Amino acid sequence: MKFNVNQQDLQQALNYCQGVIEKRSTLPILSNVMLDASNSKLTITATDLDLIFIHKVNNIEVINEGKTTTTSSIMYDIVRKFSSGKKINLSLTEVSKLQLESEKSIFNLNCISPTEFPLTDEDFDENEFVIYSKKLLKLLNKCKFSVSGDETRHYLSGIYFHQTEFEDKYYLTAVATDSHRMSISKIRLENKINFNPIILPKKTIFQLCTLLDSYDGNVKVCNAKSKIKFELDNSVLISKLIDGKFPNYIQVIPKNNQKKLELDLKSFLGSVDRVASVSLDKKDGVKFILTKDNLNLSVNNTNSGDGNETLVVKFDHDLEISFNSRYLIDVASQLEGDSIEIFFNDTGSPALIKDPSDFDSIYVVMPMKG
Numbered sequence: 001m002k003f004n005v006n007q008q009d010l011q012q013a014l015n016y017c018q019g020v021i022e023k024r025s026t027l028p029i030l031s032n033v034m035l036d037a038s039n040s041k042l043t044i045t046a047t048d049l050d051l052i053f054i055h056k057v058n059n060i061e062v063i064n065e066g067k068t069t070t071t072s073s074i075m076y077d078i079v080r081k082f083s084s085g086k087k088i089n090l091s092l093t094e095v096s097k098l099q100l101e102s103e104k105s106i107f108n109l110n111c112i113s114p115t116e117f118p119l120t121d122e123d124f125d126e127n128e129f130v131i132y133s134k135k136l137l138k139l140l141n142k143c144k145f146s147v148s149g150d151e152t153r154h155y156l157s158g159i160y161f162h163q164t165e166f167e168d169k170y171y172l173t174a175v176a177t178d179s180h181r182m183s184i185s186k187i188r189l190e191n192k193i194n195f196n197p198i199i200l201p202k203k204t205i206f207q208l209c210t211l212l213d214s215y216d217g218n219v220k221v222c223n224a225k226s227k228i229k230f231e232l233d234n235s236v237l238i239s240k241l242i243d244g245k246f247p248n249y250i251q252v253i254p255k256n257n258q259k260k261l262e263l264d265l266k267s268f269l270g271s272v273d274r275v276a277s278v279s280l281d282k283k284d285g286v287k288f289i290l291t292k293d294n295l296n297l298s299v300n301n302t303n304s305g306d307g308n309e310t311l312v313v314k315f316d317h318d319l320e321i322s323f324n325s326r327y328l329i330d331v332a333s334q335l336e337g338d339s340i341e342i343f344f345n346d347t348g349s350p351a352l353i354k355d356p357s358d359f360d361s362i363y364v365v366m367p368m369k370g
Helices: 007-018 072-081 133-146 202-213 265-278 325-334
Strands: 002-006 032-038 041-047 051-057 061-064 066-071 087-092 097-102 105-112 128-132 158-166 169-177 181-189 198-201 218-223 227-231 235-240 259-264 285-291 294-301 305-312 319-324 339-344 351-355 358-365
Touching (some): 007 041, 007 072, 032 061, 032 072, 072 097, 133 169, 133 181, 133 218, 181 325, 259 265, 265 325
Antiparallel strands (some): 041 051, 051 235, 097 105, 128 218, 158 198, 169 181, 181 358, 294 305
16 A cells, blocks of 8 residues: 645644544444545544544545545544645555655654554434524534433434424424533524434534534435434544434423513623633523613632623513523524523523524523522
8 A cells, every 4th residue: 555645634624523533442443443545535444333424535536446544543642743735755664554645754663554444334324404504503512412321311412403393394304412401402404304313422513513513515314214424525423322312392482581681692692601701610690680671690619709790781570580590501502693582481490591583493401499
């Protein structure tokens, strides 16, 4: 095996692989990436057995075709320290080491035979649909912060994707909750798709966001029984799905929150962030004291002190309620317009948060006790 590749192309591909490969893998082969040079293409594959990532670097100069595997983190570390954009020559030596040569540097890395690399033949049925990358990224971003980190309820540790129908229009709807807060967002589909509801794992979500961040184009989505495949121009991500039943989230959406608070988004974000500064562990609730057209935000911490701010708002009732500041900041950071709308019922009931500039997303946040 012998080929040449541009430093930036290889660095980007290996960078994506870092998010897939487990740092402390029991199987040495899982710390490796597979490199396959053939047909003027370099195909790089990384897997942790639950997630498979395949990336193609096109139009490279292949002198001798072949494949091998080597430690991903070491190769990435070397490649990113080479001069940007320079040519890297890679070759497999007789003693089965991968030689990397660029400018004045030569490295020889240990390899493991590619036959040990765990690759399964993925058989995906024809349930394929296409979605624009930035729309999918928006769905993921609006929901990912509400995904649960609680290992015991594995069915909450991902985003629930399903097709919904409303007034003869079809949507791809995403929901995430950790039982303290919930995000729901949807995007319009051009027509009805063949898609079974799935729960996409947290690790897959973050890997997909990284890929979509730097990609502008269509994504082909295809799900088999327990797996899903996302195809971009030069990358493919195949992931196992979470096996479990997502709770009936519709029941949780507050139905009778009539007390509407309207205020400027930037001021709200800034105020919550500032008053929460006195709380070291961010566990102290931000207390809302609402009177007519007035919101007082305060945090009181027995060890460090207290802080409060007052904002002019649109509100017609009297109400006191407390929230975890982190939850409010997470939601508010995802809103797109200049204002935020929060709908309340009473002190102990969840609040409904809406973005006036995005009717397709809503958020529910539970209040804190006391």
